[in-house]
Amino acid sequence: MRYLVTLVALGGGVVSDATALWGVGTWVDRDGVRRPWEVSHTEIQRAMGHSSRVLGDLGVGPGARVLWCSMLSEAAQVWPFIVGSMLSGAQLSCADATAAEAPRVAMFCRLIDYRAVMGVTGAILDGLDEMGLAYADVFGAVAVLGARPDAYHRLTTAGLAPQHFALVGPAVAVAREPAGPALVDDAEWAVDLIDGHVAVTTKSERPTAFDRAVTCVRAASTSGNEIACA
Amino acid sequence: MTQLPPNESVYFDAEYETMPREQIAELQLELLLETIAYAYEHSPLIRETWQAAKVTPRDVATFDDFYEKVPFISKDAVRDFRDGRGDPYGGLLCVPTDELTAIMSTSGTTGDPTLVAEKWGGGSVGRPAIMYRDFWGMGVRPGDFFSLFLFTFRGPTYGFVQSLGGIPLLFDYDLMEIERLLRLSCEYRPTAMYNFGGTMILATADIAERAGIDPRDAFSSYKGMVWAGEPLGARARALADEWGMPLFEHSSVGDVTASFECSMHNGMHFWEDTVLVEGIDPEAVDHRDAQAITRDGERCELVATALTNRVAPLIRYRSDDIVRLARTPCACGRTHARIWTIGRKGDEVIVAGRSVLPIDVWSAVESLEPCRLGLFQVIRAQREVDVLRLRVGYQDTPSARLGALADEVAGAVLAKVGVTPEVQLVPNAELLRLGPPHKIPRVTKR
Ligand SMILES: [Zn+2]
Numbered sequence: 001m002r003y004l005v006t007l008v009a010l011g012g013g014v015v016s017d018a019t020a021l022w023g024v025g026t027w028v029d030r031d032g033v034r035r036p037w038e039v040s041h042t043e044i045q046r047a048m049g050h051s052s053r054v055l056g057d058l059g060v061g062p063g064a065r066v067l068w069c070s071m072l073s074e075a076a077q078v079w080p081f082i083v084g085s086m087l088s089g090a091q092l093s094c095a096d097a098t099a100a101e102a103p104r105v106a107m108f109c110r111l112i113d114y115r116a117v118m119g120v121t122g123a124i125l126d127g128l129d130e131m132g133l134a135y136a137d138v139f140g141a142v143a144v145l146g147a148r149p150d151a152y153h154r155l156t157t158a159g160l161a162p163q164h165f166a167l168v169g170p171a172v173a174v175a176r177e178p179a180g181p182a183l184v185d186d187a188e189w190a191v192d193l194i195d196g197h198v199a200v201t202t203k204s205e206r207p208t209a210f211d212r213a214v215t216c217v218r219a220a221s222t223s224g225n226e227i228a229c230a
Numbered sequence: 231m232t233q234l235p236p237n238e239s240v241y242f243d244a245e246y247e248t249m250p251r252e253q254i255a256e257l258q259l260e261l262l263l264e265t266i267a268y269a270y271e272h273s274p275l276i277r278e279t280w281q282a283a284k285v286t287p288r289d290v291a292t293f294d295d296f297y298e299k300v301p302f303i304s305k306d307a308v309r310d311f312r313d314g315r316g317d318p319y320g321g322l323l324c325v326p327t328d329e330l331t332a333i334m335s336t337s338g339t340t341g342d343p344t345l346v347a348e349k350w351g352g353g354s355v356g357r358p359a360i361m362y363r364d365f366w367g368m369g370v371r372p373g374d375f376f377s378l379f380l381f382t383f384r385g386p387t388y389g390f391v392q393s394l395g396g397i398p399l400l401f402d403y404d405l406m407e408i409e410r411l412l413r414l415s416c417e418y419r420p421t422a423m424y425n426f427g428g429t430m431i432l433a434t435a436d437i438a439e440r441a442g443i444d445p446r447d448a449f450s451s452y453k454g455m456v457w458a459g460e461p462l463g464a465r466a467r468a469l470a471d472e473w474g475m476p477l478f479e480h481s482s483v484g485d486v487t488a489s490f491e492c493s494m495h496n497g498m499h500f501w502e503d504t505v506l507v508e509g510i511d512p513e514a515v516d517h518r519d520a521q522a523i524t525r526d527g528e529r530c531e532l533v534a535t536a537l538t539n540r541v542a543p544l545i546r547y548r549s550d551d552i553v554r555l556a557r558t559p560c561a562c563g564r565t566h567a568r569i570w571t572i573g574r575k576g577d578e579v580i581v582a583g584r585s586v587l588p589i590d591v592w593s594a595v596e597s598l599e600p601c602r603l604g605l606f607q608v609i610r611a612q613r614e615v616d617v618l619r620l621r622v623g624y625q626d627t628p629s630a631r632l633g634a635l636a637d638e639v640a641g642a643v644l645a646k647v648g649v650t651p652e653v654q655l656v657p658n659a660e661l662l663r664l665g666p667p668h669k670i671p672r673v674t675k676r
Contacts, residue, residue, distance in 0.1 A: 023391075023398040024375070024418065026410075034410060036417075063328065071402045072380050075388070082386050086350060092332040094385045096402075100663060104335060104343055104383060111318040111345065112333060
């Protein structure tokens with residue numbers, strides 16, 4: 001349906017109280033359970049500032065194109081990056097991060113020269129396998145390939161040079177270079193390791209505080225805002 | 231910033247939603263003449279199609295001129311232009327590619343997905359219409375929680391919820407999310423849901439029982455629950471009634487806009503200040519022999535023209551959708567037309583001279599307990615076939631019973647449709663993997 005061309009709202013248009021809720025997203029705990037996460041407009045605004053710096057580091061700006069692979073339940077984390085991509089002057093595409101969406105991901109990558117494809121999951125790779133497509137044929141021309149933990153090693157085995165990308169509970173961790181550590185926003189989050197899982201702690205004022213909340217993401221080590229992914 | 235009406239207002243935009251029809255027509259003609267001049271100048275597909283028909287925007291001053299002289303555009307024409315010219319936008323794009331802010335895609339349910347070019351903030355010349363008027367009409371007000379059950383491939387369009395002052399609860403379009411939906415519905419008491427289909431409703435019964443949640447309680451706060459994509463079977467309707475779900479149907483209007491039911495539940499309104507809709511004889515070869523079908527309620531093929539899109543407007547887009555239309559005033563007070571969808575022309579299969587659409591098979595399939603999710607595909611190698619072949623999803627059935635189940639499905643379809651089908655049974659999971667549940671391809675070549 002083409003009608004959504006006419007939907008221009010970026011959200012927040014009528015909200016005068018920034019502490020009001022932006023939405024209720026999710027974060028995933030160590031057992032893989034999705035927990036509700038109430039996010040305010042203030043937090044989204046702060047995350048937008050951070051996302052614009054990250055996107056700049058990744059070379060996603062005017063003239064660049066970026067494909068975000070994510071799920072709606074991840075929107076509280078990913079929205080600042082998705083909308084931030086457009087605000088940065090880049091052209092945005094979106095796909096669900098599922099096996100069923102692999103044909104769309106492949107179609108996008110065939111038709112559009114992306115600077116970055118972010119959030120590639122193992123499920124998308126499963127879908128590409130089913131289609132008989134080699135990862136290098138689909139993503140070979142992409143400069144920045146942001147891979148989730150369950151996709152990273154499959155992509156390196158295929159000869160590609162992905163960068164770590166993970167939703168670490170409520171925080172987003174993005175590596176700035178292939179094989180580099182994934183970084184969360186230093187002003188907002190502290191990370192450490194509990195039984196091999198990354199735990200997240202809020203550093204600044206939030207309606208929902210996290211205190212060493214153990215997430216589903218495994219890592220070898222953490223230091224400051226850096227995560228050496230497992 | 232979106233201007234919101236006072237909370238007590240029934241309409242989001244009373245002036246436009248209840249505009250007298252003569253005034254709607256005047257506004258449409260003004261927008262139409264502007265749109266065709268713009269599209270002819272900027273869209274290579276529109277210009278070439280019009281040149282082949284020896285017509286220019288200067289030849290069009292009235293609706294009659296438009297209906298008589300302007301050629302149709304089909305989905306195939308867009309795909310042919312895309313593949314033949316190497317233009318990923320199918321010759322429709324009216325702005326330089328570097329002015330686009332987003333490149334999304336169509337769902338791809340009825341063929342390979344095609345690109346959709348978007349320009350945020352500058353893509354439309356109209357007032358806020360779709361979603362805003364519809365959800366306000368259902369009773370959504372600032373501060374309300376709003377369950378969003380969606381895929382992401384259309385981009386961050388869900389920002390309309392915040393623009394209405396609402397707070398979205400965010401769910402993946404996935405059966406696995408239903409338990410969470412039920413739990414959060416009890417906790418946050420949302421007033422609206424977008425969007426839930428028959429498969430979701432059917433799956434809710436088992437999930438709610440396992441979770442020990444009463445769907446009547448979980449859904450008690452909703453004023454509007456929008457469903458789309460496929461007809462609701464009798465079983466889903468019965469469950470929705472039992473649970474008190476305030477369902478509102480929603481559908482695409484020729485890839486140009488979408489339509490929503492109003493509180494009268496008698497057809498879906500589309501906003502005619504954004505689209506010009508025509509009904510034509512489905513057998514028409516082209517615009518020269520196309521008979522207009524203007525009587526309310528008569529079956530016709532839908533043809534749509536975008537009136538406010540300035541990025542990639544479709545002009546006289548022949549949708550392949552068989553619909554009914556009504557332009558008489560609705561009891562809700564809105565003056566804009568209503569639509570009822572019937573099926574896709576391309577989905578029709580002629581079995582030994584008898585016309586069969588997926589909707590005809592539906593209730594027969596879902597009447598069998600193991601097939602209660604109503605998941606099936608019509609295997610249609612060509613339009614006319616000797617035998618109706620069906621691929622049908624099942625659950626909770628030991629393999630020793632599958633032969634008998636296939637016979638039962640065949641018997642139910644024979645009773646409903648009048649032809650005995652060849653039935654191939656597959657586990658539900660295999661069909662669900664073909665796409666989001668309300669979008670599995672109901673007709674397939676193989
Ligand atoms: Zn009405």
